[in-house]
Amino acid sequence: MTVPLDPSERRLLASRWRRVAPGRARGLVGLVLAPLVVGASASAWAAEPVLAHARPETWDMTRQELQAIGLGQSRGDPRPVPPEYPRRNLGADDDGSHGPGDPDPWVIFVNFDGETLTSGMDSAQQNITQIFELAGPFEAYGGDATQRDAVLQAVMADWAAYNMVVVDQRPAEGEYVMNMTGPTNPFGGGVLGIAPVDCSNLQTHSNVTFAFHSANDGFSAAIQATTIGQEVAHSFGLEHVDEPNDIMNPYNAGGDPTFIDECIPIVGGSVCPQQHLQHCPDGTGQNAHQELLTLFGPAIVDTDPPVVLITAPLDGQEFEAGSDFSVVVNVTDDSPITQVELLHDGVPVMLDTMEPWGFAITNVPAGTHVLQASAVDENGNEGVSAQVTLEVIEIGGTEGETDGAGQDEDGKGCGCRHGGAGGPWPWMLVLLGPALRRRR
Ligand SMILES: [Zn+2]
Numbered sequence: 001m002t003v004p005l006d007p008s009e010r011r012l013l014a015s016r017w018r019r020v021a022p023g024r025a026r027g028l029v030g031l032v033l034a035p036l037v038v039g040a041s042a043s044a045w046a047a048e049p050v051l052a053h054a055r056p057e058t059w060d061m062t063r064q065e066l067q068a069i070g071l072g073q074s075r076g077d078p079r080p081v082p083p084e085y086p087r088r089n090l091g092a093d094d095d096g097s098h099g100p101g102d103p104d105p106w107v108i109f110v111n112f113d114g115e116t117l118t119s120g121m122d123s124a125q126q127n128i129t130q131i132f133e134l135a136g137p138f139e140a141y142g143g144d145a146t147q148r149d150a151v152l153q154a155v156m157a158d159w160a161a162y163n164m165v166v167v168d169q170r171p172a173e174g175e176y177v178m179n180m181t182g183p184t185n186p187f188g189g190g191v192l193g194i195a196p197v198d199c200s201n202l203q204t205h206s207n208v209t210f211a212f213h214s215a216n217d218g219f220s221a222a223i224q225a226t227t228i229g230q231e232v233a234h235s236f237g238l239e240h241v242d243e244p245n246d247i248m249n250p251y252n253a254g255g256d257p258t259f260i261d262e263c264i265p266i267v268g269g270s271v272c273p274q275q276h277l278q279h280c281p282d283g284t285g286q287n288a289h290q291e292l293l294t295l296f297g298p299a300i301v302d303t304d305p306p307v308v309l310i311t312a313p314l315d316g317q318e319f320e321a322g323s324d325f326s327v328v329v330n331v332t333d334d335s336p337i338t339q340v341e342l343l344h345d346g347v348p349v350m351l352d353t354m355e356p357w358g359f360a361i362t363n364v365p366a367g368t369h370v371l372q373a374s375a376v377d378e379n380g381n382e383g384v385s386a387q388v389t390l391e392v393i394e395i396g397g398t399e400g401e402t403d404g405a406g407q408d409e410d411g412k413g414c415g416c417r418h419g420g421a422g423g424p425w426p427w428m429l430v431l432l433g434p435a436l437r438r439r440r
Contacts, residue, residue, distance in 0.1 A: 070254070071251070071252055071253055072251050072253075073191070073252040074190060074191055075192045075193045075227060075230055075240075075251075076187055076191050076193060076194035077250075077268060078195050078197035078231075078234040079196050079197065080197055081130070081196055081199070085203060086203075087203050088202075089201060089203065089204065105163050105165040106162075106163060106176075106296050107164075107174065107175070107176035108155065108159065108164060108165070108167070108179065109170055109177065109178045110166060110181055110228060111168075111179065111181060112151075112168055112181050113141075114138055114140030114141075114180075114182055115127050115138050115180060116136065116138070117134055117135050117138055119132045119135035121204075122196060122203070122206065122208050123204070123206055124175075124176055124177060124207065124208050125175075128208070129208040130208075131194055131195075131196065131208075131210065133186040133187070134180070134210060137184070138184045138210075139182045139184045141215055142216065143214070143215020143216065147215045147221075151181070151221045151224045151228070152168050154225030155229060157225070158229045158258060158259070160299060161259075161292075161293070161298060162292050162298065162299060163296045163297040163299055163300050164296055175204075177206065177208075177209060178206070178207075178208050178209070179208075179210065179231055180208065180209070181210075181224070182213075182214055183213075183214035191212065192219075192227045192252060193212055193227045194209075195207065195209035195210065195230075195231035195234035195235050196209070196235055197235070197237060197238075197271050198237055199237040199274070199275055200236075200237050200272065200275045201235070201237060201295055207235035209228075209232050209234065209235050210231060211228045211231055212227075222255070223252060226252075226257050230247050230249075233247065233259070233288065236291075236292070237272040238286065238288050238291060238292075239266050239286060240266065240267050240268050241266055241267060241285060242264060242265045242266075242267045243260065243262075245260065246259065246288060247259050247288065250267065259288040259292055260288060260289060261287060261289035261290060263279065263280035263284040263286065263287050264285045264288075265285040266285050266286050270286075278291070301379060302333070302379050304333070304334065305377075305381040305383035306331050306332065306337060306376070306377050306382070306383035307332040307333065308329065308330070308331050308374065308375045308383045308384060308385040309329070309330045310327060310328070310329055310330075310385050310388045311328045311330050312325075313325055313390060314388070315388045316389060317388075317390055317391075318391045319364055319390060319391070319393070320392070320394075321364065321394045322363050323363075323392070324361065324363065325364070326359070326360055327342060327360075328358045329352075329357040329359075329385070331357055331375045333375070333377045335377040335378050335379055336377065336378045337378075338353070338378050339352065339375070339376050340352045340353075340373055340374070342359045342371065342372075343371065343372040343373065343374060343384075344371060345369070346370070346372070357373070357375070364390075364392050365392065366394040367392055368389060368391055368392070369389070369392060370387050370388070370390075371387070372388070
């Protein structure tokens with residue numbers, strides 16, 4: 001059972017939802033040539049990429065040989081769900097659970113902040129793990145926001161083809177997979193992560209998975225994202241395959257693996273053969289890309305315009321000339337909002353590119369002013385608010401001579417009583433000072 005995200009939560013998710021720009025996160029991709037020791041803190045975090053000729057021509061090497069060139073760390077064998085644990089999602093397809101055709105995105109919560117975990121049947125919401133060795137305190141990732149952001153963006157890039165949201169803030173409600181990302185590693189050096197293997201995602205949508213990476217462990221953002229993605233994918237029933245460029249390869253082979261759209265032989269024995277037979281019917285292995293598409297559906301492109309509302313001032317509100325006030329704008333959309341513009345009599349006059357959306361108006365001139373706000377989401381959909389008409393009255397003056405219609409002779413529609421000389425927006429010129437910004 002899954003409770004669909006309500007609009008306010010989707011908004012929260014959207015606000016946290018930083019999509020990767022193609023090529024941007026990749027710019028940070030690198031490999032470390034020096035021998036790696038998991039948990040070592042001295043190595044540079046953003047290492048130089050390994051040039052193509054420096055990568056081995058064959059991966060047919062022992063783990064020791066791979067490790068000698070900085071590769072070959074393993075990701076731990078995933079743990080089958082204990083048979084006594086109930087499969088809560090069995091037959092749940094038509095009762096509101098996520099699935100193909102369901103527009104609600106699935107959620108991967110990359111937890112960089114550390115947590116104290118207890119042992120038991122997985123519950124991301126309650127910080128319960130069925131990898132019993134990891135009960136107890138799990139250390140935070142460390143580093144700064146830039147490092148976490150690079151990893152998060154690399155994870156987003158790996159999962160961009162699927163109806164999946166990747167966040168680094170715990171969702172307020174609903175189900176989500178939580179990947180604990182930090183240096184706490186009970187398995188020792190060389191092991192990069194571990195997860196339960198939940199065939200067809202039947203046990204729970206809220207597994208807890210682990211990537212033993214930290215800010216200064218020397219692995220590139222791409223490799224850290226590969227570990228995170230592999231461990232999360234184990235919790236959807238994907239298993240290890242014999243292909244270094246697939247995210248499900250158990251050995252760190254460097255580069256920037258993806259979920260490959262091919263049947264690739266499974267290594268180490270299969271726990272979920274039925275799941276793989278869907279797309280590789282002759283038993284030739286696992287097609288990670290197709291399995292993820294079947295489980296979650298493709299990424300959904302948002303074509304809806306943002307819903308924009310000016311919440312202050314109110315329509316019809318009166319001000320005295322010379323007043324200062326704030327225009328507060330509320331924007332709702334399924335995708336991140338890239339900008340909000342303030343329109344004065346239909347003409348854009350101010351731009352805001354960061355939440356919270358709003359504009360500071362100072363020394364407003366007498367007259368009738370029609371305000372609107374327009375917002376654009378990252379898919380280019382634009383929404384415009386209803387009009388808010390303000391009456392600004394001269395104090396003890398000769399009120400009543402405004403043109404009211406919002407159309408000056410210059411055609412730019414100032415609609416105010418300053419005479420129109422010197423350009424249409426003299427009252428706007430002072431707006432660009434200290435703006436109304438309550439930065440988070
Ligand atoms: Zn694995």
